[in-house]
Amino acid sequence: MTIATTPTLATQVRADFPILNQDINGQSLIYFDNAATSQKPLSVINALEDYYQQVNSNVHRGAHSLSTKATEKFEGARDKVAQFINATSRNEIVFTRNATEAVNLVAYSWAINHLKPGDEILTSVMEHHSNLVPWQMVAQKTGAIIKHVGLTAEQTLDLEQYKSLLSEKTKLVALVHVSNTLGCINPVAEITKLAHEKGAKVLIDACQSVPHLPVDVQAINCDWLVASGHKMCAPTGIGFLYGKEDLLEAMPPFLGGGEMIGEVSLDSFTYAELPHKFEAGTPAIGEAIALGAAVDYLSNIGMAKIHAYEEELTAYLFQQLEPFENLNLYGPKPTSDGKGRAALATFNVENLHANDLAPLLDYEGVAIRSGHHCTQPLHTVLGVAGSARASLYFYNTREEIDRFVIALKSTIEFFQEMLE
Structure with a gap:
C-alpha cells in the first residue's frame, strides 16, 4: 500500500519559479541567497x-x-x-x-x-x-x-x-x-x-x-x-x-x-x-x-503559512549544521521548532575564509553569500572581517539543505587535507 505524503509548500510553488530549474556547473541549482534578493514567480x-x-x-x-x-x-x-x-x-x-x-x-x-x-x-x-x-x-x-x-x-x-x-x-x-x-x-x-x-x-x-x-x-x-x-x-x-x-x-x-x-x-x-x-x-x-x-x-499563499514553513526549514537547517565542530554560527539559536529567528544561517569555518568557501560551494551548484552583508560595524563587533550566509525562502526544500550540508562538509574536508 502506498502512503500519500502531504506536499510541502516548496513543492507546491517550485514550478512558479523558472529560474530554479537550471544547472550550475553541472549541478541542479540550490539558491540560498534570498536575503540578498529573492527569485520572481511567473506571475510577476x-x-x-x-x-x-x-x-x-x-x-x-x-x-x-x-x-x-x-x-x-x-x-x-x-x-x-x-x-x-x-x-x-x-x-x-x-x-x-x-x-x-x-x-x-x-x-x-x-x-x-x-x-x-x-x-x-x-x-x-x-x-x-x-x-x-x-x-x-x-x-x-x-x-x-x-x-x-x-x-x-x-x-x-x-x-x-x-x-x-x-x-x-x-x-x-x-x-x-x-x-x-x-x-x-x-x-x-x-x-x-x-x-x-x-x-x-x-x-x-x-x-x-x-x-x-x-x-x-x-x-x-x-x-x-x-x-x-x-x-x-x-x-x-x-x-x-x-x-x-x-x-x-x-x-x-x-x-x-x-x-x-x-x-x-x-x-x-x-x-x-x-x-x-x-x-x-x-x-x-x-x-x-x-x-x-x-x-x-x-x-x-498567506504570510502566516510562509512564516510557518520557513520555521520548519530553520529548525532543520540548524539541526543539520549542529554536528559541525569547526563552524561558528552567528545570532541566536532557534527553538527546536525553528521559532525565534529568520531562515538564514550566517557562519564562519575555522581556517577557511568565507570568500574561498562560497566559490567552492558554487562549483557544487549551491549559491550562498560571502562578505560583510552590508553590516561592517556588526562584523567588527563580532571580531571577524566577513562571513558566509545561507538564506532560505519558501521555495527551498529540506533536500536542498541536505545537499548544501554535504557540499559544505566536503569543502571543509578538502581544505583540511590541504592544510595537513
Whole structure:
C-alpha cells in the first residue's frame, strides 16, 4: 500500500519559479541567497512583460486609454501594498526605488528639518549600512548625536541597553526588524512603544521581515517603515515607504520636478497631495505594477503559512549544521521548532575564509553569500572581517539543505587535507 505524503509548500510553488530549474556547473541549482534578493514567480514576470507589451504609457495626467489603464494598474499596486501591511490609508504608501531611498527620504525630508545639536538618534550595531549612513550624514549636518544599541550574549538586540539609552533627548529610533546577518527578530512593537513614551519617532527597516512574516504597521505603531520589492518576489528598482499620514502631510517634498507638483509658475510652485508629493519624476511604473503582482502572489499563499514553513526549514537547517565542530554560527539559536529567528544561517569555518568557501560551494551548484552583508560595524563587533550566509525562502526544500550540508562538509574536508 502506498502512503500519500502531504506536499510541502516548496513543492507546491517550485514550478512558479523558472529560474530554479537550471544547472550550475553541472549541478541542479540550490539558491540560498534570498536575503540578498529573492527569485520572481511567473506571475510577476508576466505582469512586468504585460505592462510593456499591452499598457506601456506614462501615468497620471494622461487623457488617453493607455495612460488611464497604466494609472489604474499603478495605483492599484499602491492599494495592494497598503492592504498587505495594514496601512490605514493608501496615502501612507510612497513608492521609492528601494528601501535605501525610502530611508533617505525620511532623513532629508523629516530629520534634517527637525533635529538640532544635542538631539539623539538611536540605532543599533546590527543595522544594514542603509540604516546607518543616512543618519551619520544627518548627524553631520544637524549636530545630532547617534547612539548604538549593542548585543546580548545570545547575539540579539540588547533590549535593556535600549531602554537605558532612551531619554528625552532621543528624537528618532531607527532599527531593523529582522537582522540580515544575525537572523534575530527584534520586538519592534515594544521598541516603538518605549520610544513613543519618550516622544521619539520610530523608523523600522522591514526589508527582511515583510517578505517572510506577517507585518502589521498598525500593530507595530511605527511612524515609518521601509521595504524593498526585490526581496519579496518583485523586480529590482521598486520599494516603498510607509509613513503615518499626518507625518507625511507635514513633511516637505524630498525631490522637486514633475509628478510631485500642483501648480508651477516661473517664481513658485505648489506640491501635489499625498502620496504624489514624494514621487517626483516618472516612476518605475512596470516595476510597481509587478510589485502589486508579487503582493498578490504572497497574499494568495498567506504570510502566516510562509512564516510557518520557513520555521520548519530553520529548525532543520540548524539541526543539520549542529554536528559541525569547526563552524561558528552567528545570532541566536532557534527553538527546536525553528521559532525565534529568520531562515538564514550566517557562519564562519575555522581556517577557511568565507570568500574561498562560497566559490567552492558554487562549483557544487549551491549559491550562498560571502562578505560583510552590508553590516561592517556588526562584523567588527563580532571580531571577524566577513562571513558566509545561507538564506532560505519558501521555495527551498529540506533536500536542498541536505545537499548544501554535504557540499559544505566536503569543502571543509578538502581544505583540511590541504592544510595537513
